[in-house]
Amino acid sequence: MKKTTRDTIREKAANLFMEKGFYATSMRELARDVGMEAPSLYNHIRSKEDILKEICFDYAHRYLEGITFIRKTVSSNREQLRAVIDMHIEIALNDPASITVFNDEWKHLKVPAISDFRSMRKTYENQLLEILKEGIKRREFAHMDPDIAMYTLLSSIKWIHHKLPKNSTDRVYMKNTLERILLYGFIQK
């Protein structure tokens, strides 16, 4: 797998979009980071929004495939939840820039892309909801409102990419700590 110029553009773009946001990033800046003039970018990409689309949908697909796989291969709901948390942490740590864009900049997609994105997210949320609802019914989880639980869960993992652990020991430590807090709470009596 060779890294194409297109890959470089996407990578530099993800970093700029993360730091300054989609609108505040200009194609001139991006071109400078890549090492060419702005118009030359258009030999590799179709538009500025196209880069955003690529990043957002790439990760939308990954998350969806991930949770579908987990639901198929892991039996207990508790372990499914643990696997989902792990997946989020892994993805966030592997490409923090793209994940920031995926989390915060998708709203700058235009129609019709933005509706597709929203509907993929909805599908993902529904799968996660199923895990929670099933687990509550089977008493693997405490009795609680599944919607509130789901939003809290998804939201609670959204800081990871801002505080990257340095080595793999720290990664494992972070993963374990995070899982324990989410599964057993702050009090854990």
Next chain:
Amino acid sequence: MKKTTRDTIREKAANLFMEKGFYATSMRELARDVGMEAPSLYNHIRSKEDILKEICFDYAHRYLEGITFIRKTVSSNREQLRAVIDMHIEIALNDPASITVFNDEWKHLKVPAISDFRSMRKTYENQLLEILKEGIKRREFAHMDPDIAMYTLLSSIKWIHHKLPKNSTDRVYMKNTLERILLYGFIQK
């Protein structure tokens, strides 16, 4: 307390910044929402960034005053934590647009405002860290990494303003559910 034109501008701006982001919002759009021409806005405000500054620092002060008050008046760390969670929920529900701006758009502040904002946030985080560390030492909370706990906590409450409860019954329900999940986790065995 009369609502001045300036207040109207700030309110409409908060809503636009929430929906489209700071950079994607133009002064022409804002002017249209307020009901005047773009140049007229400058009789009430100094610049576009000034509106952003006002929103961000207003809420930075509120959160800081809030947590300082809680630390002074509430004795147990567990109840302090509960009060902090309540404060976040209350503020988020009362002015969802401004809170979205406070959460997501502060990064578009320029120097030196952005450093002031960052340092206020750091002060807030340190106060929350103290609550957690003290509570862990006194065995009011489980033994856990206080930094990871703090980031998870702050992050986990950041979805509320997107899903507003309709009435006060729903508000109380949301508050109780959220507190229970954070304090006792998903499993609550």
Next chain:
DNA sequence: CCTACCGATCGGTAGG
């Protein structure tokens, strides 16, 4: 991959 350049739009000012 570059130079030259386009129309559109931006935040903001002058002057009344």
Next chain:
DNA sequence: CCTACCGATCGGTAGG
């Protein structure tokens, strides 16, 4: 509070 307007910058195209 408005009209008229400014320089700067934007994403993107033409043509080589």
